[in-house]
Amino acid sequence: MKKKTADSINYDDSVITIRDLHKSFGEKDILKGVDLDLFRGENLVVLGRSGTGKSVLIKIIVGLLKADRGSVNVLGTSMEGIDVEELRQLRLKIGFSFQNSALYDSMTVRENIEFPLVRIKKHLKRKEVNHAVSSVLESVGLLQAIDQMPAELSGGQRKRIGIARTLILQPEIMLYDEPTAGLDPLTCIEINKLINDVQDQFKTSSIIITHDLACAKTVGDRIVMLLDGTFEREGDFEDIFNTQDSRVKPFYDYNFID
Numbered sequence: 001m002k003k004k005t006a007d008s009i010n011y012d013d014s015v016i017t018i019r020d021l022h023k024s025f026g027e028k029d030i031l032k033g034v035d036l037d038l039f040r041g042e043n044l045v046v047l048g049r050s051g052t053g054k055s056v057l058i059k060i061i062v063g064l065l066k067a068d069r070g071s072v073n074v075l076g077t078s079m080e081g082i083d084v085e086e087l088r089q090l091r092l093k094i095g096f097s098f099q100n101s102a103l104y105d106s107m108t109v110r111e112n113i114e115f116p117l118v119r120i121k122k123h124l125k126r127k128e129v130n131h132a133v134s135s136v137l138e139s140v141g142l143l144q145a146i147d148q149m150p151a152e153l154s155g156g157q158r159k160r161i162g163i164a165r166t167l168i169l170q171p172e173i174m175l176y177d178e179p180t181a182g183l184d185p186l187t188c189i190e191i192n193k194l195i196n197d198v199q200d201q202f203k204t205s206s207i208i209i210t211h212d213l214a215c216a217k218t219v220g221d222r223i224v225m226l227l228d229g230t231f232e233r234e235g236d237f238e239d240i241f242n243t244q245d246s247r248v249k250p251f252y253d254y255n256f257i258d
Contacts, residue, residue, distance in 0.1 A: 009221060013040040015173055015205045016061060021070035023056055030056050032229030034070070038173070038207055043199055045208045045216040047240070048226035049251065054209040057226075058175045061207075062094055063087045075172060092120065095166030095204070099178040101158040103150040103165075110146045113137065113165045120169065132168055139201060140164045140194060156187035160194060167202060174198065174206040180215045192218040213237075213252065 016038035023031040030053040038044050048054045059065040060072060063079060072079040077090055103112050113133050117124065124132075137143045140160040150158055159179065166174065179195060180188040192215050198204055208219055216223055217237045225233040225240055227247050233240050241252045 009042045010040040014038065015040050015075055016207070017071075017073040018061075019071045021057075021060070021072065022068045023053070023060065023065065024068055029229055031067075034226075034230055036224065036231065038205055040205050041199070041203065043195065043206045043208060043219050043221045045210060045220035045223045046226060047211065047213075047216055047223060047251075049211060052226045053229065054226055055177055058096075058177060058207060058209060061175065062091060062096060092169060093172045095163075095169070095171035095174045097159075097163050097166055097174065097176045097179060099181050101150075101162035103158060103162060105150050107150075108146075109137070109142070109148050109150070109153075109161055112150070112161060113168055116165060117168050136164045136168045137161075139167065139197075154187070156183055156190060159183070159187075159191055163194065163198065167198065170202065172205065174204045176206060176208045176210075178210055178212075179208060180210065180212045188212065188215065189218075191215075195219045211251075 014037040016036065018034055018036040021031050021034040021036075022029075034057065036057075046054050046057065056065060060067050060079070061074060063082065067079070074090060075093055077086065082090070104115070107115065110133055113136060114129050117132060118129060133146070134143060137146055140163055142157060142160050142164070145153060145157060145161070150161070153161065176195065179191050183191065195206070195208065196219055199206060208215065210216055220237070223235065223237060223240050224231045225248065227233065233243070233245075233248065241248060243249065
């Protein structure tokens with residue numbers, strides 16, 4: 001994993017705290033007592049096979065799903081019994097990078113990025129909006145694409161624009177859902193670098209949901225692995241995969257062995 005300076009992560013400040021989290025759909029148990037902390041300034045990678053509940057976890061964090069049992073606290077706010085306005089205010093502090101980028105195809109890059117800003121901060125003048133859009137596009141290396149349509153962009157560029165749109169509201173927490181899915185290896189490297197750059201430049205605390213081990217190794221300050229509905233392995237990359245566990249070893253072999 002990447003090396004950090006001692007003061008870049010505050011292990012005394014948990015921005016997300018989850019305890020004994022359970023979630024089922026019908027008779028299928030997905031999360032079976034999950035405990036998790038995301039510390040301020042940290043990039044936390046959640047690894048797991050498809051269908052193990054990784055995306056369910058982050059949907060619960062942002063209030064798109066409700067837990068069956070357990071506690072979820074985000075930036076000092078309990079998700080249990082949260083009202084609509086409290087949830088709206090909380091979501092303004094959370095950036096969600098969707099797997100498919102979720103851009104509006106009928107809008108230019110400029111219009112896509114400014115959309116959440118002008119909807120939330122109606123008092124901003126056009127000059128301030130333009131400056132914010134240009135700044136965030138520059139931070140993801142795509143200022144030159146400001147007047148293009150999403151259909152004119154590559155998959156990696158669309159991913160960058162999607163991240164830029166979340167960053168324009170300056171979130172405290174970033175949630176990345178399979179950020180490298182469907183991208184070629186060189187573009188994956190670029191996206192991994194961008195995730196690290198966002199952490200450094202915007203001082204975000206992030207959860208990265210992935211099954212891409214190259215991504216996990218590159219961006220993760222800490223890695224947890226979701227197995228059978230709970231986090232049974234935690235640590236750095238070597239800690240996670242220094243095992244003969246039949247649930248873990250094939251995961252590594254698929255990613256790194258021809």
